[in-house]
Amino acid sequence: MHSILLPTDFSKNSQNAIDYAIYLFEREPCTFYLLHAYYLVPSETGTKFDASIELDSMYKKLEATKSAKHTFESILVSDTALGAIDKTIVEKDIQFVFMGTTGFSAVQDVFMGSVTTSVLKNINSSTIIAVPGEYDYDIPDDILFANDYKHTFKPAELSPIIKIASLWGSIINIVYVNSKKELENVQQSNKELLDLHLKNTKHRYIKVKKKSSVTATLKDLEKRYKNIGMVVFLKTEHSFFKKLINEPIIRNMTFKTEVPIMIMPVLK
Incomplete structure (x- = not known):
């Protein structure tokens, strides 16, 4: 329940x-x-x-x-x-x-x-x-999960996104916006752990080059993936969510997502 x-x-x-x-x-x-x-x-x-x-x-x-x-x-x-x-x-x-x-x-x-x-x-x-107030809701075929692999996930922290994905068989698209060619050791380890936690959930990895900002990158992804029904962030101190807050482009309202945003808490 x-x-x-x-x-x-x-x-x-x-x-x-x-x-x-x-x-x-x-x-x-x-x-x-x-x-x-x-x-x-x-x-x-x-x-x-x-x-x-x-x-x-x-x-x-x-x-x-x-x-x-x-x-x-x-x-x-x-x-x-x-x-x-x-x-x-x-x-x-x-x-x-x-x-x-x-x-x-x-x-x-x-x-x-x-x-x-x-x-x-x-x-x-x-x-x-x-x-969004004017959101004409539909099944979230694709869920966009912005990730930098710097956080070591606990299974319970992923429970919300796994639950939402399971409701309608959604695919979790894990997006890594990279500024470097290779992942650091800790990032690679966190990615492998994430993959383990999501082994029973449909997911795929998307690696994209960072544009002028994280905002512009996510905006471009929305254009490329037309079935995105939700954008998900983890509320860590150095997450994409925090980066978005700090980007002037957000405060100027250049980026406008028309789908729901889900913010998952970090568990202590």
Whole structure:
């Protein structure tokens, strides 16, 4: 049984992320937790009562059309969105958090500032999937996994990407953006270990030359591989995710991925 958190602000974007999560896990036994956090200040017009009505209405609609394998629970709390998500992850043993983004691009929202940004920066206990607000979801035939082979993976760290790939028989495309001709010894060892961990999952390795930036390289890969349905990063200190954050090209919104982004935490 999977435990999946669905934060909602009752917007179209959060609803799209909810619909995508249900679609992605439609064949799996799941408990979905609908979470709304209200944090009232004197200038706000909304009330706890208003939020309660909207959350209950959403819950009833989902219950009326749910799969026999799915269960829904609603949670209404007075807290910041970040605080509520953090607490719920611990209390409900959440494995995946699906969040809608306000922009057409998940990257746009992640790097330009939002609740999603705060969650990605501050929460390290669950896998976060950011879904573009206008994303017209489909089966992720190909999953792009950016990797530099500098991290020694624990089996549990790969569990989220293996699970997502297993849902619809997706292929994990492990992309190594190289600036050197040969892997260092530790990188080669980590690659072999990764291959061992993924032995029962369809995967392949793609080695590409780095263009002007990591961003430009990934953008080019999206053009070459038309069936990419998700881009995955591991949240390490020196990962591609961190490099993307630091690249000016991202902050200038040159790179726009139209598919969900999944950020997996590093396990201590």
